[in-house]
Amino acid sequence: MPRVAVVGVGISKFGRRKGVSLRELTFEAFKEALEDAQIKKDEIQSVITGCASDEFAMANQPGAQIQEYLGLNPKPHFRVEAACASGSMAVRAGWMTIQSGLADIVLVNGAEKMTEVSTPKATEIMGKFGDSTWEYPFGISFPGYYAMLASNYLATYKESGKTDLAKIAVKNHYYGTLNPKAHMQKIVTEEQALSGFIVAYPLRLHDCSLISDGAASIVMVSEKVAKRFDKPIWITGLGAGSETHAIGRRKSLTSLESACVAADQAYKMAGITPKDVDVAVVHDCFTIAELIAYEDLGFCKRGEAPILIRNKDTYLDGLIPVNVDGGLKAKGHPIGATGVAMTAEIVKQLRGECGERQVKGAKIGLSHNVGGSGQFTAVHIYEA
Amino acid sequence: MAKKEVDDRFKKFGTVSFTAITKTNDFISYLEKGKVMGTKCKECGAIYFPPRSDCSKCFNSNMEWFEVTGTGRLLSFSELKYGPVGFEDDLPYTIALLDYDDYKVFGRISKDISYEDLDVGMELKTEFNTLPNGQLSYVFKSP
Numbered sequence: 236m237p238r239v240a241v242v243g244v245g246i247s248k249f250g251r252r253k254g255v256s257l258r259e260l261t262f263e264a265f266k267e268a269l270e271d272a273q274i275k276k277d278e279i280q281s282v283i284t285g286c287a288s289d290e291f292a293m294a295n296q297p298g299a300q301i302q303e304y305l306g307l308n309p310k311p312h313f314r315v316e317a318a319c320a321s322g323s324m325a326v327r328a329g330w331m332t333i334q335s336g337l338a339d340i341v342l343v344n345g346a347e348k349m350t351e352v353s354t355p356k357a358t359e360i361m362g363k364f365g366d367s368t369w370e371y372p373f374g375i376s377f378p379g380y381y382a383m384l385a386s387n388y389l390a391t392y393k394e395s396g397k398t399d400l401a402k403i404a405v406k407n408h409y410y411g412t413l414n415p416k417a418h419m420q421k422i423v424t425e426e427q428a429l430s431g432f433i434v435a436y437p438l439r440l441h442d443c444s445l446i447s448d449g450a451a452s453i454v455m456v457s458e459k460v461a462k463r464f465d466k467p468i469w470i471t472g473l474g475a476g477s478e479t480h481a482i483g484r485r486k487s488l489t490s491l492e493s494a495c496v497a498a499d500q501a502y503k504m505a506g507i508t509p510k511d512v513d514v515a516v517v518h519d520c521f522t523i524a525e526l527i528a529y530e531d532l533g534f535c536k537r538g539e540a541p542i543l544i545r546n547k548d549t550y551l552d553g554l555i556p557v558n559v560d561g562g563l564k565a566k567g568h569p570i571g572a573t574g575v576a577m578t579a580e581i582v583k584q585l586r587g588e589c590g591e592r593q594v595k596g597a598k599i600g601l602s603h604n605v606g607g608s609g610q611f612t613a614v615h616i617y618e619a
Numbered sequence: 620m621a622k623k624e625v626d627d628r629f630k631k632f633g634t635v636s637f638t639a640i641t642k643t644n645d646f647i648s649y650l651e652k653g654k655v656m657g658t659k660c661k662e663c664g665a666i667y668f669p670p671r672s673d674c675s676k677c678f679n680s681n682m683e684w685f686e687v688t689g690t691g692r693l694l695s696f697s698e699l700k701y702g703p704v705g706f707e708d709d710l711p712y713t714i715a716l717l718d719y720d721d722y723k724v725f726g727r728i729s730k731d732i733s734y735e736d737l738d739v740g741m742e743l744k745t746e747f748n749t750l751p752n753g754q755l756s757y758v759f760k761s762p
Contacts, residue, residue, distance in 0.1 A: 359703035368641065369669040372633020372756070373727050374699065374706035379714050382697030390695075390739035436698040436713075436734055481669065483716055483723040488695055 239333045240467035241617070243272020243454035244579035249567035250418040252448035257292055257348040258304035260450040264572075265305050265344065268452035272464070274340070276305075279454070281338035282312040285325030285345040286571040287606075290360045293351060301344060311338075318364050319520060320606030321345065322451065322574025323613035327473055329455045339457040345575030346450035357446050364607045366481045378443055380482060380608035381521035382435035387488035388523060389437065392538040395526075397437055399541035401428035403522035404441040406550060407558050411565025413592040418447045418567030442522040447567030451575035453582070468582045468600075472505030472616030474498060478609035491609035494531035498603070498614045502533075505599075505616040509533035512555060512616075513597040514584045516577045518605040519562040528603055529557070532614070551594060559592045574613065577602040585619040631755050635705040642672035649684065650755045653747045657722060658682040668722035690742040690762045691717030691724060698734040708751070715759055717743055729760045 245267025247260045261284075269276060282305075284298040294300065298314035317324040322345030329343040349357060361377035389395055408423040423441050431440030461467040476493035479485055486492060502508060509532060517532065519525035526540040534555050535543050543549055549557035560566055560580045563573060581600035583589050600617040627639035628647040646669075649656040657668035663677040668687065673680045696715035706712075713728040715737075724745050728737065743759040750756050 355702070355704045355707070358701060359705070362703045363637065366669075368629075368636075368638040370725055371703075372636045372754075373714055373725070374634055374702045374709055374712060375714055376699055376702060378701075379697050379699050382699075383695040383714070383716060386697055386739060387695040433698070433700050435700065436696075438697075481725065483668070483725040488716075 236334070237458040238469045238471065239330050240456055240458065240461040240464070240469050241453050241578060241582045242456050242461065242464040242467050243268045243274065244582045245271060245452045246416050246576050246579050247450045248416055249447050249449035249569060251350045252348070253350070255448070257297055257346055258300045260348060260448060261301045261344050261346045261452065262304055264450040264452040265342070268342070268454055272454040274454065276307070278340055279307065279310060279342045280340050281332050282307055282310055282342045282344070283315060283325045283328045283332065284312065285315045285321035285343070285575060287316060287318050287321045287347060288360055288570070291347055291349050291352065301346060307342070317611035318606035319518070319568070319570045320574055320604045320611040320613050321571040323577065323602065323604035323615065324475070324574070324611065326453070326574060326578050326615065327475060327613055330470055330473060333455060333457045339460045341455045342452060343455060343575055344450065344452045345572040347569035347571040348448045349446045349569055350448050354446070369481055376435060378435035378438050378521065381523055382438045383482060384488050384527065384608070385437050385521070385523040388527065391489050392541070395538070395541040397429065398425065399526065399544055400442050400522040401425045402544045403519065403525045404428040404564060406544065407519060407562040407564035408441070410559045410592055411561030413590070414561045414566060417561040417565050418445050419561070419565045438521055438523070444520045444563040444568040447569045449567055449569035449572045449576070451572045451579050453575055453578055466586050468585045469618045470615055471618045472501035472507070474500030474504065474614040476612050478612070480610055482608060490527060490531055491605060491612060493609050493612035494528065494603060494605060494614070497612045498532050501614040501616050505618070507599060507616065511599050512601045513599050514559070514581065514594040515555060515557045515601040515603065516560060516562070516580055517557055517603040519558055519564050520568055520605070522564070524605065525558065525562065532601070532603060551592065556594045559594065574602070574604040577604055578615065581617050585617055633754060633756050634709055634750055634752065635703070636754070643670045645684070646670055647755060650747055650757070655687040655745050655747055655757045656684045657687060659685050666721045668724055687719065687724060687745050689719070690744045691719040693737060693739055693741045693743055694718045694723065695739060696728060696734060696737050713737070717745065717759060727756070727758055729758045732761065
């Protein structure tokens with residue numbers, strides 16, 4: 236099978252982007268991606284946009300706003316929605332569009348503007364990503380879902396503790412300071428992380444990712460077109476899985492089955508094992524999610540994720556650097572943009588363009604993007 | 620002629636409900652009688668909580684109701700300090716998941732139990748309750 240390459244990436248500044256609309260955010264990312272790929276806008280043959288919520292956009296068809304604003308009509312365009320994994324599923328759809336032969340040059344956008352609404356309204360919108368019939372009437376929030384995973388994880392693995400969650404926040408905040416596009420540029424100490432106010436017990440302020448605005452765009456091309464580009468980064472493995480909507484129907488609360496099956500497919504397709512991964516970005520919407528990701532991706536055995544973070548094995552010089560762009564925790568989590576921004580980060584890592592946060596000699600990268608509390612997971616593997 | 624009545628019983632469920640109509644609307648009528656019910660497939664025996672009107676194992680829609688009785692083991696819990704719009708008066712509250720072996724029940728812990736007194740693995744029972752705003756729900760209590 237011929238391969239698909241990413242040849243251009245762009246990311247808007249993530250943050251509370253007051254005074255900038257959804258379409259304008261995407262324009263920032265799109266322009267950077269075009270310049271990075273050194274192609275003209277008219278060369279794009281097909282477009283896919285990941286955007287998670289009409290309620291955050293306060294409009295239907297947010298994708299259509301974006302397509303028009305980028306000046307891409309009448310090229311084919313559709314939107315992908317898979318909650319917080321909308322971005323990675325859009326990348327997956329981009330890969331499929333190229334492999335099907337429908338197009339050779341595809342633009343994939345991810346965008347979300349989350350700060351227009353109040354925090355209780357944002358809590359409502361995020362809460363309704365859960366089961367709106369059977370769980371939402373009890374007032375569940377998005378932190379509530381991950382807090383349930385955290386309570387169960389901490390009870391299941393007696394050696395693990397809240398300090399392990401805090402250590403994830405410390406790492407990702409530190410790396411956020413090395414990423415100029417990150418929402419938060421502030422170091423957090425373990426003491427601060429352990430004394431922040433409780434959002435959803437046992438999760439505290441610094442265990443939670445940020446409500447952010449942001450957009451990311453990438454240009455994907457077929458193998459035959461890739462020859463004209465200097466530094467194509469190849470997508471060599473894709474995996475995806477799903478999980479029950481209701482948390483009460485899960486087989487486990489210490490693992491996401493969707494992530495396990497996605498990882499398994501992606502490793503097999505790429506012909507690699509977890510040990511071969513040089514750099515990874517994982518879905519740390521909450522600190523517990525990063526610990527669980529280490530295990531679901533096979534970076535360590537079940538219950539051993541705390542050891543990985545205690546040993547700093549996921550730091551820049553560690554065995555497997557994870558989220559050295561600050562992760563969702565510090566970089567911010569504009570939900571539809573997240574997955575596309577993950578791909579953009581890994582592409583830059585494999586090109587050796589990440590400056591202070593560069594993993595030296597990285598050849599194989601991985602992205603892990605989770606939608607909802609696991610309902611959709613995509614794992615992609617990339618090679619230089 | 621009288622307008623045809625819409626069976627929107629489900630809007631009575633929980634503090635804020637975004638669902639008005641389901642084929643499992645009888646769940647609400649059972650709640651009104653103090654019973655928390657799930658469904659069981661008459662064809663293959665699959666057990667569902669929350670109740671379903673269609674079996675995803677054998678694709679039959681021949682279901683019967685069963686009552687959630689006895690105790691379940693506390694699988695997980697979280698005390699929420701922040702809630703969505705409409706839940707302000709309830710805060711803080713503790714959400715939880717009970718494991719009844721054949722099924723699990725998601726809901727809230729009774730206000731008279733502090734989250735600090737909860738331990739994963741402890742036994743709790745599920746009981747019908749009426750919320751301060753008149754809505755119907757169920758809650759987890761000490762057996």
